[in-house]
Amino acid sequence: MTRPSGAHLSPDEIDSWLAGNLARTWQEHLDQCQACLERAHAEREIVEQISALPLVSPAADFADRVMASVVVPDPFAIRSFQATQRRLFATRKSVAIAASVALLLLGSMAGSIGWSLTHQETIASIGNWLLAQGGQVAWLGLRGLASNLIEQPWYSGIRSLVDNPVRLAIGSALASLAYLGGVFALRRLLALPTQQVAHAGI
């Protein structure tokens, strides 16, 4: 960096000198200029005095006092009404966004109600059409399922079992027994251990 002739060290140059990276041309000037040298040394003395100020710390219970007024969020809790309210009214921007969303929702609800009241015949015809279409789709689905079931290889065996009343009775009894056995096993699995286990021998 070139030095204009006759110029003395500016505050920026003194900063550079304090940081130990003053340009060579300025360093040469500093070596010759008593005024700049005195100024630089005086600044260094000030900086050293400020940097040597004693460390100060708050009282030992500072963190506890701060934490007593801090709300730590619970990530698993549903946000309380107060917390939501505080968040909504935190800044002007958040209030404006909340008001816009509320206005949009209320506007669309009012529009929907208004349209429904003035177009009841249209709503009725749409409802009838949907019911008819829905019924047709359900009936077609049921028929498809039944025909698919009939074509299965095990269908004839099940059919012959249902045809014979004795076999039907035996089958029903076996199914009932299997169900009751399952319920019993589940109850045993879910039963709480008794206290005798924990304090055995005491």
Added chain:
Amino acid sequence: MASSRPEWGGLSDQEVVLLARAGQEAAYRELIRRYERPVFALLFRMVRDRELAEDLAQETFVKALNAIDSYRPEFKFSSWIFKIGNNTAIDHLRRRELDTLSLDGSPHAETPEAMQATALQIGARQESPLDTVEAKELGGAIEAAIGSLRPEYRSCILLRHVEGRPYEEIAEILNLPLGTVKTYIHRARNELRLSLAHLKE
């Protein structure tokens, strides 16, 4: 649970903030542990009253930690907390000045003489006996000289030479242009030099 406690030393401020946002109280305490001393030191030297500085530091941390969701990780956490602390101190100092003095004199003054007598004399801050005791506690002449600087100069000089923050970060903390920060620091050093030279004489 001790086993799930992270090794705080290895975590950056941003990572600790993420844990705090996830609801870990220990992360909040870690942020306080990291910044309670520098923030308190800045505020103590801004207001020169231990009890008041503790109250302002507490206010700073409560404000910051309750608004931890609004912290943007692309900025340094230190800049954010210092900014809140500095604003809290400046607000307090402005309130105090408004309560006691105005630039044009007291609003209750009825004559020009009364207004003149109550007008704020910048740079002519008279120290109370309490201030003198505080100055002694803080370490003498340099503390007193810093205390007599304008609040903006005080913030700049403390952040630069006590906390060792770079000019760019100070500009971000104080929301000032870089050139203004440099000017404030140079003027503050100049004023300190003159004050201390006067004391030496």
